[in-house]
Amino acid sequence: MKQFLKQYIPYYKDYKLKFFYAFIGMALAAGGTAGSAYVVKPLLDEIFIAKDLDLLYTIPALVILLYFAKGFGKYIQSYYISYIGQDIIRKIRDKLLGHTLTLDIDFFQKKQGGELISRITNDINKIQSAVSSQIAELIRESLTIFALIFVVIYQSPELAFYGLVIMPIAVIPLSRLAKKMKKLSYASQESISDITSHLSEIFNNIEIIKANSTEKTETDKFQKHNKKYFDISIKSVKTNELVSPIMETLGALAIATVIVLGGTKVIDGDLTVGEFFSFMTALFMLYTPIKKLSSLYNKMQAALAANDRINSLFDIKSNIPSGNEILNEEIKKITLENVNLKYDDIPALKNINLEVNQGETLALVGDSGGGKSSLVNLIVRFYETHSGEIKFNNKNIKGFDIKSLRDNISIVTQRVYIFNDTVCANIAYGQEIDEQRVIKALKQSHAYDFIKDMEDGIYTKLDEFGTNLSGGQRQRIAIARALYKNPQILILDEATSALDNESESIISEVIDEISKDKITFVIAHRLSTVKHATNIAVFSKGKIVCIGNESKLKEECKEYKRLYNLANF
Numbered sequence: 001m002k003q004f005l006k007q008y009i010p011y012y013k014d015y016k017l018k019f020f021y022a023f024i025g026m027a028l029a030a031g032g033t034a035g036s037a038y039v040v041k042p043l044l045d046e047i048f049i050a051k052d053l054d055l056l057y058t059i060p061a062l063v064i065l066l067y068f069a070k071g072f073g074k075y076i077q078s079y080y081i082s083y084i085g086q087d088i089i090r091k092i093r094d095k096l097l098g099h100t101l102t103l104d105i106d107f108f109q110k111k112q113g114g115e116l117i118s119r120i121t122n123d124i125n126k127i128q129s130a131v132s133s134q135i136a137e138l139i140r141e142s143l144t145i146f147a148l149i150f151v152v153i154y155q156s157p158e159l160a161f162y163g164l165v166i167m168p169i170a171v172i173p174l175s176r177l178a179k180k181m182k183k184l185s186y187a188s189q190e191s192i193s194d195i196t197s198h199l200s201e202i203f204n205n206i207e208i209i210k211a212n213s214t215e216k217t218e219t220d221k222f223q224k225h226n227k228k229y230f231d232i233s234i235k236s237v238k239t240n241e242l243v244s245p246i247m248e249t250l251g252a253l254a255i256a257t258v259i260v261l262g263g264t265k266v267i268d269g270d271l272t273v274g275e276f277f278s279f280m281t282a283l284f285m286l287y288t289p290i291k292k293l294s295s296l297y298n299k300m301q302a303a304l305a306a307n308d309r310i311n312s313l314f315d316i317k318s319n320i321p322s323g324n325e326i327l328n329e330e331i332k333k334i335t336l337e338n339v340n341l342k343y344d345d346i347p348a349l350k351n352i353n354l355e356v357n358q359g360e361t362l363a364l365v366g367d368s369g370g371g372k373s374s375l376v377n378l379i380v381r382f383y384e385t386h387s388g389e390i391k392f393n394n395k396n397i398k399g400f401d402i403k404s405l406r407d408n409i410s411i412v413t414q415r416v417y418i419f420n421d422t423v424c425a426n427i428a429y430g431q432e433i434d435e436q437r438v439i440k441a442l443k444q445s446h447a448y449d450f451i452k453d454m455e456d457g458i459y460t461k462l463d464e465f466g467t468n469l470s471g472g473q474r475q476r477i478a479i480a481r482a483l484y485k486n487p488q489i490l491i492l493d494e495a496t497s498a499l500d501n502e503s504e505s506i507i508s509e510v511i512d513e514i515s516k517d518k519i520t521f522v523i524a525h526r527l528s529t530v531k532h533a534t535n536i537a538v539f540s541k542g543k544i545v546c547i548g549n550e551s552k553l554k555e556e557c558k559e560y561k562r563l564y565n566l567a568n569f
């Protein structure tokens with residue numbers, strides 16, 4: 001709790017004025033509540049017993065005023081506190097996504113997307129009520145309690161002792177419940193995150209599910225997650241609702257004591273009826289905020305648990321630090337010297353040595369799992385070399401600012417990513433949209449023909465998964481995006497695999513043409529795609545077994561000949 005307040009109180013500094021208004025609202029609400037308890041004394045003593053006619057009109061007016069202050073105060077407080085809370089949450093959500101996006105590719109491959117979505121939505125929602133309404137209620141109820149305690153003690157310090165002694169006694173069972181609530185909240189958030197992950201898995205893999213008729217299997221799996229969530233939720237309700245009977249019983253004990261003692265005092269004439277009833281009203285009224293406060297404390301445990309999960313995400317840092325040098329020079333040469341790469345201690349690249357010059361195309365071929373994609377992923381710094389060096393113009397790429405490095409590279413991977421936006425926004429992704437350049441890139445990737453036939457041409461909206469496009473059309477979009485950027489380094493990882501032979505050879509020619517001033521890496525299983533490459537590196541089990549142009553490899557490289565024969569079988 002302390003840690004939670006320490007973390008979030010600094011945010012409140014930006015809202016001093018709003019906080020001040022909210023505080024006035026709280027004071028009005030608390031004052032109104034305590035005042036309406038106090039007013040019981042003159043009501044009974046002066047009007048009903050002393051029969052004061054003037055007060056018969058003054059007191060009801062006062063009651064209206066007090067209730068107006070209470071209601072209006074609550075309104076002001078709720079508005080400003082919600083404003084502050086929602087705004088803080090907005091900032092934290094932005095910050096969390098900003099931070100998450102700085103993390104390495106490796107992190108995203110290991111974490112399920114659904115779980116991250118759950119952290120950024122559900123978990124943050126859980127803190128939302130804590131930093132907005134709950135903190136406000138906590139302050140308001142505490143102020144109300146103070147004001148009522150003042151009335152209680154003022155009316156009879158002795159009776160107040162018996163009436164209030166219950167408060168410290170109640171702390172023991174309540175703190176136990178709070179601990180249990182925190183545990184349950186943690187479990188509940190884990191469970192809702194499992195549900196989100198499973199849902200996102202289902203909708204991403206819907207074709208496989210339908211094709212294999214596994215709808216029932218998936219529903220059964222989902223039912224298990226859902227039932228678990230229900231069980232935890234119901235346990236939370238059981239724990240949380242226990243606060244009320246505990247407090248009611250303890251409260252009743254205190255009130256019974258006070259009735260006996262207070263009644264005796266009234267009978268003995270030590271206390272007026274009005275004083276006694278004012279005291280009792282305040283005491284009764286006091287139990288509501290106390291009960292609310294303990295239930296609030298319990299509810300806040302959910303926020304504490306969510307906050308732990310959010311903080312654990314904030315604590316993860318990127319393992320690929322950016323260098324400081326901005327890469328704005330012409331890249332004349334890329335060299336790899338004794339490069340090794342491991343994924344969790346399993347070697348993927350072993351002792352790779354390469355050199356590619358400006359204007360050259362290096363093709364990477366070989367069996368699946370040979371390490372081709374791993375190599376190009378190192379050039380974009382998606383992963384870090386285990387040992388060895390990758391250099392641009394003899395400078396280690398670790399020294400370059402990552403953003404500037406990636407600004408100079410276009411990569412088309414095996415998976416085509418389409419954003420839920422127009423064709424032109426997809427092509428110019430990350431850059432200003434220049435209509436003419438978009439059309440040029442689309443023409444180069446031979447996509448313009450089908451795009452111009454679409455309803456809104458380059459302003460047609462594509463959906464996230466590109467379902468309104470064929471596989472080949474999606475690849476052309478991805479190639480157009482890479483060309484639009486006009487990078488110094490072009491990486492095509494199976495970028496034309498979904499195209500028919502004719503389209504592929506046309507696009508390959510275009511790429512050959514535009515890559516004259518670039519350094520190009522092409523990964524392809526279809527050997528015909530890469531026959532014009534300056535050099536072809538043949539990969540096998542993480543090693544380059546041969547390197548050279550096509551005719552040299554055909555003569556000298558056993559592994560290439562094997563691949564070639566397989567392809568032409």
Ligand SMILES: Nc1ncnc2c1ncn2[C@@H]1O[C@H](COP(=O)(O)OP(=O)(O)OP(=O)(O)O)[C@@H](O)[C@H]1O
Pocket residue numbers: 109343344348366367368369370371372373374375539
């Ligand atoms: N993110 C990763 N985490 C763990 N292992 C990985 C990861 N990416 C690749 N690997 C492993 O590294 C090896 C090389 O994979 P890589 O994707 O580089 O091969 P590839 O030659 O590009 O294969 P393909 O032609 O099938 O795309 C494989 O054994 C693969 O299982």
